[in-house]
Amino acid sequence: MGSEVLRYLNPRPGATIVDGTVGTGGHSLLILPHVLPTGRLVAIDRDQTALQLARKRLTEFIPQVTFVRENYRNLSAVLKDLRIPRVDGVLLDLGMSSLQVDCAERGFSFSKEGPLDMRMDSGQEATAEALINELRADELAMIFETFGEERFAKRIASRIVSERRVHPMTTTIQLARLVVEAVPPRMRHGRLHPATRIFQALRMAVNDEVGALEGVLGLVSELLNPGGRAVIITFHSLEDRLVKHAFAQGMRDGAWTVLTKKPVRPSEEEVAQNPRARSAKLRAIEQRSGLGALGTCPEP
Numbered sequence: 001m002g003s004e005v006l007r008y009l010n011p012r013p014g015a016t017i018v019d020g021t022v023g024t025g026g027h028s029l030l031i032l033p034h035v036l037p038t039g040r041l042v043a044i045d046r047d048q049t050a051l052q053l054a055r056k057r058l059t060e061f062i063p064q065v066t067f068v069r070e071n072y073r074n075l076s077a078v079l080k081d082l083r084i085p086r087v088d089g090v091l092l093d094l095g096m097s098s099l100q101v102d103c104a105e106r107g108f109s110f111s112k113e114g115p116l117d118m119r120m121d122s123g124q125e126a127t128a129e130a131l132i133n134e135l136r137a138d139e140l141a142m143i144f145e146t147f148g149e150e151r152f153a154k155r156i157a158s159r160i161v162s163e164r165r166v167h168p169m170t171t172t173i174q175l176a177r178l179v180v181e182a183v184p185p186r187m188r189h190g191r192l193h194p195a196t197r198i199f200q201a202l203r204m205a206v207n208d209e210v211g212a213l214e215g216v217l218g219l220v221s222e223l224l225n226p227g228g229r230a231v232i233i234t235f236h237s238l239e240d241r242l243v244k245h246a247f248a249q250g251m252r253d254g255a256w257t258v259l260t261k262k263p264v265r266p267s268e269e270e271v272a273q274n275p276r277a278r279s280a281k282l283r284a285i286e287q288r289s290g291l292g293a294l295g296t297c298p299e300p
Contacts, residue, residue, distance in 0.1 A: 001233060001282055002030050004264050005091060008284035009231045014038045015088035018079075018223075020072030020216070021045060023097040025054035031091070032061045040064055042087070044078060046071045046121040046207075050099055071121070073212035076219050086225045094213065095235035096203070098276070108203060110176035110195050116169060118199075118206045128202045132169045137161045147210070147238065148201030156182045156198060172199075200236070213239055217246040221255040226289030229259070233282045240281045247285050256285040 005027055011017055011034040019028045022043040032041055043058070043065055045051045051069055058065050068078050072092060079087065100108050100120070107117035107128060116129035131143070137157045144153035159182035160169065169175050176195040183194045204210060220230050234240040240263060251258045263281035271278045 001264070001266050001270065001277065001280060002027065004266075004282055005093075005231055005233075006030055006034070008259055008264070008282065009089045009091055009229055011035050011039070011089060016040045016042070016084060017089040018042045018044065018075065018087050018091065020075060020090060020092045021094065022054045022067075023047075023050050023093070024099055025057040027091060027093060028054065028058055028065070031089075032058065032064060036061075036064065040066070042066050042068060042078065042082065042084070044068045044070050044072055044075070047097075047100065048122065050097060053099065071212055073215035075216055075223065079223065086228070087223060088225050088228045090220065090223060090228075090230040092213075092216070092231070093233045094209065094239055095233075101276075104172075107172055108199070110172045110193070110199060113171055113173040116172060116175060116202075118203045120207045126206055128206050129170060131202060131205060132160060132175065133164050143205045144198055144201045146201070147204040147236075148197035149237070150197045150201065152183050152187070175199075204236070210238065210242070213242055217242065220246075220285070221250060221287065224256075224287040226287055228287045229284060230256075230287075231282060231284045233280055235279045235281075240283070243283050247283055250285065254288065256287045259284040259286055 009017070009031065011031045013035060015035045016039065017031055017035060019031065019041060022028055022045045025043070028041055028043055035041065041064060043054055045054065046069065048069055051067055055067055066082060070078050096108055100106050104112035104114035107114045116127065116132060118128040140157035140160060141153040144150040144156060150156065156179055159178060163169065163178055175198070179195040179198050180188050188194060224230060232243050234243055247258050250256050260283045263283055266277040266280050
């Protein structure tokens with residue numbers, strides 16, 4: 001959603017922008033030409049491999065880019081360390097990157113066999129394997145229900161606990177096969193693989209993605225300059241609801257103007273080129289100012 005990000009983030013010459021989920025630098029590459037020659041971009045990611053690739057991709061802009069390996073939930077501390085009081089734009093593109101999905105060793109996907117890892121930050125201790133093999137059935141079911149909206153959560157969790165008594169769960173394919181066996185036969189051959197929601201839920205739990213989002217949503221108002229904008233792209237209904245409600249509350253409190261009455265969705269052309277974008281939802285706000293805010297974007 002590159003064009004949509006530029007439209008709603010509205011980067012301008014001299015602006016200081018935060019890309020809190022820089023990944024391999026795709027959005028930053030689009031943003032940087034708009035803030036030159038005196039602007040600045042703070043590129044944050046908890047994934048060291050992604051950050052290294054972003055550095056290579058953005059080489060020509062290095063003087064204007066500061067790379068930080070950190071969780072965006074700690075954005076306030078990052079900016080304090082960089083002596084940046086407030087910024088003109090914050091972008092968060094939540095979920096997984098293709099780099100993570102396509103690397104079997106990271107354990108995010110069941111399309112290839114790999115370890116049950118799922119850590120975005122390889123330095124953290126908690127892994128999907130630890131959760132699967134150590135949590136009680138009710139705890140696993142809660143994760144599957146909350147983050148995966150899985151209707152057979154209890155059934156799958158019970159099957160996992162029974163199986164791990166005999167064979168500890170260690171690989172993505174092992175878990176995916178168990179999930180298929182655990183759901184009713186009529187649910188095994190639908191459009192969506194039975195393990196999709198389980199893997200999504202585990203990834204979100206391992207990386208405390210909801211906690212990170214809730215944390216940063218509480219910081220947005222104090223981080224933005226008057227007229228500054230925040231753009232958040234979500235891929236999960238729970239995350240979108242959190243953003244929607246936080247943005248609505250901030251508008252009622254007079255902190256900002258909501259620029260997107262409804263979530264902005266990717267175009268049909270983009271979904272055709274990148275099917276992973278089909279569930280993306282973009283929402284944006286603009287910080288209010290006593291001097292008057294920047295013009296808002298018309299609804300698409």
